[in-house]
Structures are given as C-alpha cells and as structure tokens.
Amino acid sequence: MNKHYHDLFIDLDDTLYDTYGNSMIALRKLFDERQWQKVMPSFDAFREAYYETNHEVWEKYAHGKIDRDTLIVERFRQPVTKMISQCGGDTSFISDAWCVAVSDRYGDIISREPGIVEGARDLLVDLKAKGYRMHICSNGFHEVQYRKLRSSGLEPFFTTVILSEDAGANKPRKAFFDYALEKTGAKREATLMIGDHYDTDIAGALHAGIDAILFNRWQIDVKALDPQPQYVVNHLSEIKSILP
C-alpha cells in the first residue's frame, strides 16, 4: 500500500507506555504500603485477581456499560474483597470512598513510573523526523494520562492529546474518532491509527473509516479478525518501514 499518511493517532497504554509492566510495579508498591500481606493470601493472588477485574471493567467502560466512577471503585473493591474473604478477614470497611482513595493512590504511583514499551522512543524519534503529526488517542483518565506522558518523556512528540473524557465518547465509538479528526484537523483518509487493542483501537478506527496498524503485543490470532487491519506488526520497530 502506497498511501501517504500525514497524521498518526496513537494509543498510549500498552502501545507506547508500558502500562502492564508499570502496573506490576505499582501494584506491588500499593500492596506493600497497605500491608496487604497480613490479610491476603499472596501478592501473586492479588495481582491475578486485580488484572481479571481490571480487564473486565475497562471493557465495560469502553462500551459505555459502566461510568468512570464505577470503574474506579470496582477495580479495587472486587479483588480486595475476594482476597480478604479468602483469608476469612473482615471486609466491612471496604466502602466506595475507601476504594476511591486506594484507586487514587494507585493512579498516583503508576503515573510516576517511566517504563515504556521496547522501541517506543526510537519509533517516535523516527516518525517525528519524517514529519508525521502525532496525536495521543486514549480512553484513560485526564490527570493520570498527562502524568504518564510526562514521566515517560513522551509528551514532546505529540501535537495533540485526545482523551475520551474530552471527546465525550470512548474508543471504539465512531464519535471518539470523529472528535479526534475535528480537533486535530486531520483528514480521515490521510490518518492512521496505531494501537495494541483490536476491539477499541483497531475495529473502532476501521469502522470510522480510518486505516489502522495493530501492534500485536498480546499475540492474538489475526487471521480470525474481521474487519482486518491494513497492517499488523509484532514489534514497534516494524512500523518504521510501513511509514516512509
């Protein structure tokens, strides 16, 4: 494909910023700080329970099935309740306010972690030098996303930061992508979306008439995907040759 793209919409979490790696560090710090080893089976059990719930609530949030406040409360209420119950402990102190406080602290810890995905900086330097305009397109929360961009040193590469909270709609909704096009002044046919999540980033962009590169970080079976992205890469460095 010899199409020329001018604008790149790029997902932040787990496409550039190593959310998975950083969350592992942040959860460990939170676990130690709260001394949860006294009331939970183990850190590994907690981490597993957290990821399971976290994945579920973010999917629901992306599809508008729950709101932001519910996500913030539930992502800790469910795993913490489960873990403490397993040890026969008292869970009556777990209120909404308590969950919000834990969630805020977690957001505070993770957003200070600088870890980025392998090849992310090198790719951004390359694309910037080639003259592409780059925009963050993320469903993440305002205060956390801006801090992540700063602590990872990625902020200067971007012309615009589009967050679903500003767009009034989450990826994969077309309204999100329409808002991003309008806000950046990018042309739909000259824009390319890059992201690690097929459903929100890739299918969302394709349905909005925007071409897409799936960064197949989680090694999903791409043959089964419908619609098919224009490009699939396994490492960020491969994008340099797709975009001359």
Ligand SMILES: [Mg+2]
């Ligand atoms: Mg992502």
